[in-house]
Amino acid sequence: MGQTRDCNEMTAMSWPCVGEAGRTGDWRTMRPVLDPEKCVASRKNKIVCMQCWMFCPDNVITRTAPPEINLEYCKGCGICAEVCPSDAIKMTPEQGKQAEPTVMEEASCDG
Amino acid sequence: MTVETKSAVVITGNKAAAEAARLARVEVVAAYPITPQSPVVEALAKYIETGDLDAEFITVESEHSAMGVCIGAATAGSRVFTASSANGLAYMCEQLSWVAGSRLPIVMGCANRAMSAPWSVLNDQQDSMSQRDQGWIQLFCRNNQEILDTFLQAFRIAEQVKLPVMVCYDGYILSHTVMPVEIPDQEEVDAYLPPYAAHTALDPAAPRNINPVTLADPRLNGEGVLCHGYMEFRYLMEQAHQEALDVIVKADEEFGARFGRRWGGLTWSYQLDDADTVLIAAGSLAGEATISADMLREEGVRAGVLGLRAYRPFPADSLAEQLKQAKRVIVFDKSLSYGYGGPICMDVRATLQRHKMATDVDGYIAGLGGRDIKARELAAATRESIAWAAKRHAPKPTGWINLQL
Numbered sequence: 375m376g377q378t379r380d381c382n383e384m385t386a387m388s389w390p391c392v393g394e395a396g397r398t399g400d401w402r403t404m405r406p407v408l409d410p411e412k413c414v415a416s417r418k419n420k421i422v423c424m425q426c427w428m429f430c431p432d433n434v435i436t437r438t439a440p441p442e443i444n445l446e447y448c449k450g451c452g453i454c455a456e457v458c459p460s461d462a463i464k465m466t467p468e469q470g471k472q473a474e475p476t477v478m479e480e481a482s483c484d485g
Numbered sequence: 486m487t488v489e490t491k492s493a494v495v496i497t498g499n500k501a502a503a504e505a506a507r508l509a510r511v512e513v514v515a516a517y518p519i520t521p522q523s524p525v526v527e528a529l530a531k532y533i534e535t536g537d538l539d540a541e542f543i544t545v546e547s548e549h550s551a552m553g554v555c556i557g558a559a560t561a562g563s564r565v566f567t568a569s570s571a572n573g574l575a576y577m578c579e580q581l582s583w584v585a586g587s588r589l590p591i592v593m594g595c596a597n598r599a600m601s602a603p604w605s606v607l608n609d610q611q612d613s614m615s616q617r618d619q620g621w622i623q624l625f626c627r628n629n630q631e632i633l634d635t636f637l638q639a640f641r642i643a644e645q646v647k648l649p650v651m652v653c654y655d656g657y658i659l660s661h662t663v664m665p666v667e668i669p670d671q672e673e674v675d676a677y678l679p680p681y682a683a684h685t686a687l688d689p690a691a692p693r694n695i696n697p698v699t700l701a702d703p704r705l706n707g708e709g710v711l712c713h714g715y716m717e718f719r720y721l722m723e724q725a726h727q728e729a730l731d732v733i734v735k736a737d738e739e740f741g742a743r744f745g746r747r748w749g750g751l752t753w754s755y756q757l758d759d760a761d762t763v764l765i766a767a768g769s770l771a772g773e774a775t776i777s778a779d780m781l782r783e784e785g786v787r788a789g790v791l792g793l794r795a796y797r798p799f800p801a802d803s804l805a806e807q808l809k810q811a812k813r814v815i816v817f818d819k820s821l822s823y824g825y826g827g828p829i830c831m832d833v834r835a836t837l838q839r840h841k842m843a844t845d846v847d848g849y850i851a852g853l854g855g856r857d858i859k860a861r862e863l864a865a866a867t868r869e870s871i872a873w874a875a876k877r878h879a880p881k882p883t884g885w886i887n888l889q890l
Contacts, residue, residue, distance in 0.1 A: 385695070387697075390694070
């Protein structure tokens with residue numbers, strides 16, 4: 375670990391801002407990739423749909439056309455891909471990471 | 486150190502503490518009553534009610550909450566004051582650590598009282614000794630003028646090194662005993678104590694979290710600065726304590742230049758120059774020991790006294806230097822680290838070992854739970870140590886003065 379000589383605080387402090395907790399996207403195994411040909415907002419160049427922006431639990435998708443995904447902080451949870459009504463976001467494996475996250479077999483109530 | 490009696494008032498140690506807080510223009514007082522401290526904050530409550538002190542008195546349901554209020558107020562930039570004793574101080578325990586770790590310059594009084602059980606409201610120093618390792622500066626006083634002056638110095642020391650200061654004075658022996666005390670002019674105190682500028686002052690335009698969860702290792706913040714981990718912050722606290730060794734001395738020197746009274750900085754001494762037998766204690770007991778030294782000198786024992794003002798930070802180097810010529814050191818503790826010995830005695834032994842000095846150090850436990858202790862008994866203990874050294878080679882076990890078992 376490095377040195378903290380540039381830190382001028384004598385007590386623990388943190389300032390609410392993007393990335394205050396460090397770059398948290400580096401442990402993502404799957405990356406969301408948006409296809410502008412399918413994305414409604416991108417095709418119409420208007421703030422429409424915005425389901426990905428609304429549902430992203432980490433607030434890393436912008437409310438813009440096209441929506442932009444900040445991969446510094448995206449954890450790759452896949453909620454945006456799941457909620458996209460036009461199937462415009464695909465989860466693709468990160469290089470050097472496990473190809474597919476381990477997925478539990480779908481539980482069955484009557485099994 | 487002479488008191489100008491023409492402008493002195495005759496007051497208790499508790500009143501002297503309250504006068505100091507008033508003169509320091511504290512802005513927030515939060516406290517819970519406990520014997521023998523209560524008259525301090527009762528006096529401050531009255532000053533606030535009558536308009537003699539422009540401050541908020543915040544009543545609370547416990548000592549833990551009292552220190553919690555002090556933490557909030559000091560963080561927001563107020564100069565704050567509280568006081569407690571014994572069980573009340575113990576109830577503050579968790580918050581005391583929080584204050585030091587937050588580097589808040591809170592000044593509190595501790596009217597020293599025995600810890601229960603059994604129940605006792607009388608004096609010893611077990612309460613503040615039990616909080617020794619919380620990160621507070623601890624200063625001990627020997628009379629009521631020193632109490633007032635030490636509180637004023639304490640604000641200055643605390644605000645300079647960003648550490649809290651506990652000013653300790655013996656319950657009843659000082660807290661409830663009247664002595665002549667000179668009250669300094671407000672203008673002079675204002676000049677000695679400039680207003681407190683908080684390093685934690687809050688600003689709605691630049692919100693921040695104070696004391697967030699801090700992990701073991703340093704971390705990068707949002708701006709890419711590698712921030713300290715827990716251990717770095719604690720190291721900085723220790724550095725501040727080491728810095729305080731100089732700051733305490735300077736605060737006393739500058740106080741002396743302005744008010745005409747100096748109390749010795751880290752330590753004070755009596756008849757020490759040619760002494761080969763040195764009596765060490767903290768607080769009023771050390772004052773009593775000066776009379777013992779006189780008694781012993783009449784018998785031909787070259788006795789002197791080294792009184793501790795600062796207990797934390799511990800003035801180890803200063804002590805070693807002053808004990809160079811000593812053949813034996815007798816330490817009187819009004820508290821006990823159970824299972825070993827008196828805390829001051831242990832620290833003195835460690836200091837001398839560190840400086841490769843082979844001086845005999847005998848420890849005595851005295852005055853627990855208000856057991857009376859007089860100069861003649863400290864002198865008798867000193868004779869006992871001299872006699873032991875003449876006859877035996879084994880280390881002398883810790884003595885208990887006036888034990889009637």
